[in-house]
Amino acid sequence: MAMKIIWAAAIFFGGWLLSYLFGRQLAFNFMTAYPMIKKMRAQDPDLIAPGADKYTNISVVVCVISLLIVSFIVVRFCRLYLIISFFIGVVSALVMYLPHLKITERGTFDLFCSAYSRFVPDDELRTAMYEREPKKIRSRLRDMGLDTSIIPTFPG
DSSP, X not given: OHHHHHHHXXXXXXXXXXXXXXXXXXXXXXXXXXXXHHHHHHHOTTSSOTHXXXXXXXXXXXXXXXXXXXXXXXXXXXXXXXXXXXXXXHHHHHHHHGGGOSTTSHHHHHHHHHHHGGGOOSHHHHHHHHTTOHHHHHHHXXXXXXXXXXXXXXXX
């Protein structure tokens, strides 16, 4: 009985870790990256390079394949109580992290800016995004004659 509990706990952690690594990234891509790329392109088609789409698409494919492979292995080779434990771990990680993946969260905004600054052709805007400075980003967008409403405001 003790070994069953240990295995259930280990596979729960495995599910949680899988969800944290790949599920969270997949959710980030759909909840943050794609919408921000779309908003930036709506402002100016040349504001962000086409490589941003390719980068995000590759990330989505890798995450989906990883999630499917590990989930298949667990479902195929584990007993029911381990499968349930695994998926409880997956769901618990998603419940913990999904509310924080909105672009209006400072950490998520910083993550987007860090990852996608390399796809911005304008030097000043790219630098402002790399430095994760919303005020500088808004200022540069204003100088370019673009709408600054796509950049969230953060207190402090």
